[in-house]
Amino acid sequence: xxxxxKIFTLTNITYLLRCAEVSLILATSSIVLGTIxxxxxxxxxxxxxxxxxxxANAYIEFIRGTPMLLQLFIFFFGLPQLIPNxxxxxxxxxxxxxxxVGMSINSGAYSAELIRSGIESIDIGQWEAGKSLGMSYxxxxxLIILPQAFKRIIPPLVSEFIVLxxxxxxxxSIGATELLKGAQVIGSHYYNYMIPLFMAALIYLAMTLxxxxxxxxxxxxxxxxx
Amino acid sequence: xxKLTNIDKHFPNVQALNNVSIEIHEKEIVCLIGPSGSGKSxxxxxxxxxxxxxxxxxxxxxxxxxxxxxxxxxxxxxxxxFVFQGFNLFPHKTVIDNITMGPIAILHQNTDQxxxxxxxxxxxxxxxxxxxxxxxxxSGGQKQRVAIARALAMNPKIxxxxxxxxxxxxEMVKEVLMVMKELAKDGMTMVIVTHExxxxxxxxxxxxxxxxxxIIESGTPDEVLGNPKNERTKxxxxxxxx
Numbered sequence: 001x002x003x004x005x006k007i008f009t010l011t012n013i014t015y016l017l018r019c020a021e022v023s024l025i026l027a028t029s030s031i032v033l034g035t036i037x038x039x040x041x042x043x044x045x046x047x048x049x050x051x052x053x054x055x056a057n058a059y060i061e062f063i064r065g066t067p068m069l070l071q072l073f074i075f076f077f078g079l080p081q082l083i084p085n086x087x088x089x090x091x092x093x094x095x096x097x098x099x100x101v102g103m104s105i106n107s108g109a110y111s112a113e114l115i116r117s118g119i120e121s122i123d124i125g126q127w128e129a130g131k132s133l134g135m136s137y138x139x140x141x142x143l144i145i146l147p148q149a150f151k152r153i154i155p156p157l158v159s160e161f162i163v164l165x166x167x168x169x170x171x172x173s174i175g176a177t178e179l180l181k182g183a184q185v186i187g188s189h190y191y192n193y194m195i196p197l198f199m200a201a202l203i204y205l206a207m208t209l210x211x212x213x214x215x216x217x218x219x220x221x222x223x224x225x226x
Numbered sequence: 227x228x229k230l231t232n233i234d235k236h237f238p239n240v241q242a243l244n245n246v247s248i249e250i251h252e253k254e255i256v257c258l259i260g261p262s263g264s265g266k267s268x269x270x271x272x273x274x275x276x277x278x279x280x281x282x283x284x285x286x287x288x289x290x291x292x293x294x295x296x297x298x299x300x301x302x303x304x305x306x307x308f309v310f311q312g313f314n315l316f317p318h319k320t321v322i323d324n325i326t327m328g329p330i331a332i333l334h335q336n337t338d339q340x341x342x343x344x345x346x347x348x349x350x351x352x353x354x355x356x357x358x359x360x361x362x363x364x365s366g367g368q369k370q371r372v373a374i375a376r377a378l379a380m381n382p383k384i385x386x387x388x389x390x391x392x393x394x395x396x397e398m399v400k401e402v403l404m405v406m407k408e409l410a411k412d413g414m415t416m417v418i419v420t421h422e423x424x425x426x427x428x429x430x431x432x433x434x435x436x437x438x439x440x441i442i443e444s445g446t447p448d449e450v451l452g453n454p455k456n457e458r459t460k461x462x463x464x465x466x467x468x
Contacts, residue, residue, distance in 0.1 A: 128276055129314035133328040133380060134304035136296070143331060147318050 007195045012186055016196070019182030020203045026099050026171055026178065027164040033104035034164075035157065038111025043141075045116050056112065063109035068102070069170050075102040076174040091175065099171035103164060110160055118153035119145055151222050158215035162208045179203060227252050227415060228273060228384065233282035235268055235439075242268040243279070244439040250384065250417060255410050257426035257447075258419045260436035261462060266419045267388050269436070273417065274306045274386060275299045304332060307377030311389040313369040315361040321348070321372050322357040325379045333380065340379070347375040351405050367398030371405050378409075385409065387418040423466055427451050435459045 044056035063071065076098040080086040086094065122145050130140035172181035183200035187193035228250045235243040243265045250256055258266040271277040272284070275293055284291045286305075292298050316324050325347060326340035335343070348354045351371040361369055370390055377385060387406070391399040403425050410416060410429045420426055426433055426447060433450040435443045435458075443456045454460045 123314075125310060125312055125314035126316065128308075129310065129316070131276065132274055132303055132306070132308035132377075134300045134302075134332050135328075136300060139331055143327060144316055148316075151318070 003190065003192050004195060007186065007190050007192060008199070012196070013199070015186070016179065016182050016199055016203060019177055020179045020200075020207065022176065023165060023168040023178040023180075023204075024207060026096075026103060026168040026176070027161065029100045030103035030107050030164050030168075031157070031161045033100070034107025034111050034160070035115075037104060037108030038115050039146075041108060041112035042115040042119060045112065046119060060109045060112055063106055068106050068167060069173060071106055072099065072102040072170055072174050075105075092177075095171070095175045098174060099168070099176050103168065103171070106167075107160060107164055111157065114153055114156045114160065115149070118149040121152060122148050154222070155215065155219060158211060162211055165207050165211070166204060227254075227287060229285040229288075230269070230272065230279075231283050231285075233269070233272055233279045233284075235265075235272065235277060235279050241439050243272070246282075246436075246439070246441055248434065248441065248444075250415065253413050253415055254432060255416045255430045256418070256432045256434060257430040258417065258434050258436060259421070259423065259426060259462075260442075263438075264436040265439040266434075266436045268439075270386050270388050270417060270419050273384075274303050274308055276308070304380060305383045307374075307380060307382035307385040309370070309373050309377055309385065309387045309390050311392050313361075313366075313373045313393070315369055315373055315376070317361050320358050320360055321353065321364070324361065324372060325376045328376065328380045344375070344379060347378055350408070351375050365398060366394045367401045370394065370398075370402045374402075374405055374409075384415045384417065387416065387420070389419050389421065391420070391422060421466070423451060423463070435462065437462070 041056045041059060044052040045060075047053065076095070079098055079101065080094070089097070126144050126148065127140060130144045135143070168178055169180035172178055172184075177185070179200050183196040184193070186196040186199075190196075229247075230249075231247045233243050233246045234241070240263075246265070246269060248256070248269070258269065260266050268277055272279050275291070278293045284293075286302060291302060316327065319327060322341060322344050325344040326335075326337070329335040329340040329343065330337060345354065345357065348357055351374065353368060353371060353375075356364060356368060356372075361372070364372065374385075374390075390406070391402050394402065399422070403422065406416070406418070406425075407429055418426070418430070428447075430447055432444065433447050434441055435450055435454070435456070437458050443450055443454060443459045449455075450459065451463065454463060
């Protein structure tokens with residue numbers, strides 16, 4: 001039996017796919033939460049309130065100017081000090097929550113800039129048309145600007161999602177057993193890292209390619225009114 | 227109905243309006259004419275607060291408008307239809323949804339009622355068959371007619387037109403002007419910024435000639451267009467074909 005045959009078994013593949021599920025959950029939760037954080041941050045940046053604007057800018061600069069790995073460590077060690085009884089949670093829950101919080105807050109900063117530029121790319125005439133119908137700022141935003149802006153934001157947001165799928169591997173360094181960690185576990189078991197690492201790489205590739213293919217389909221469907 | 231007194235408006239490096247006063251009465255059709263940059267669009271935009279005057283007062287039914295009170299401005303804008311040079315239809319909505327958005331979101335009409343109303347407006351502008359098209363599928367003239375229907379759906383007391391035919395291909399000007407003439411016939415109060423002097427002469431009961439941010443001459447179409455007294459009005463009209 002070759003080493004490849006030893007490692008490339010249904011059991012190991014299933015194990016890696018389980019791990020990939022963790023990666024995918026981390027990335028999906030983070031893109032959803034990150035988009036919400038990003039929309040609020042973008043609104044703060046576009047709005048007139050100077051304090052909110054300052055906070056939004058500081059947040060974006062801090063997140064974009066420091067490594068995500070460091071941010072994950074901050075949340076992993078910081079959350080137990082911030083939240084009472086957090087340390088009583090199971091270790092895997094602690095890691096998982098810290099991972100999602102860290103990745104969402106990281107992603108929110110990048111999404112904020114995408115969303116802001118998307119909103120600002122909508123023609124001023126659209127604002128004026130909404131205003132002249134007697135709409136409030138929020139109604140114009142909700143009914144006219146955001147639906148159009150999101151169409152333009154979807155492609156870069158998909159790229160952000162793909163980045164998150166890949167960057168979820170960083171959460172392994174605070175103890176999560178996601179896809180990269182899974183490959184390392186198999187590697188250490190058989191004293192062979194190359195084969196499981198390539199298996200993990202293929203699974204990452206399958207996930208990212210699926211997402212980008214889906215995104216192209218969605219974009220095509222949204223083109224109807226162009 | 228609407229009275230603007232001593233309006234000043236500055237833009238960086240330009241004085242767009244210089245001590246302008248006008249009054250618009252019910253069922254009046256007022257045309258604002260003048261060279262580009264004369265301030266006529268700015269004046270129109272001051273009426274519904276798309277521009278906020280630096281100085282001067284605006285009264286609607288003898289009540290002064292507070293431009294910095296957002297709620298009051300929204301209430302005012304509900305009663306004023308505005309038609310833009312560039313249409314500004316909502317590209318992500320079909321024609322009928324463009325028309326019903328205001329009535330549903332602002333006037334809280336139910337969908338059936340708003341749709342029925344929109345269809346009868348589409349019938350009026352002759353575009354029933356385009357109800358479910360997106361604006362990108364329409365010609366310029368059709369877009370502008372839909373934009374007029376969208377404004378009318380709010381049941382405005384006054385319609386404001388900002389160069390409604392200036393962005394159109396020549397062969398589409400007429401269909402838009404026809405719709406406006408119909409409105410005039412129905413007794414709508416209208417303020418129209420236009421370069422269509424012939425149209426102004428035909429439908430308006432008051433013509434205002436503006437230049438460099440001031441009103442130079444105003445009166446009936448016959449007075450201002452037929453027998454202008456001011457040299458600048460004469461010079462402008464002599465350069466315009468109609």
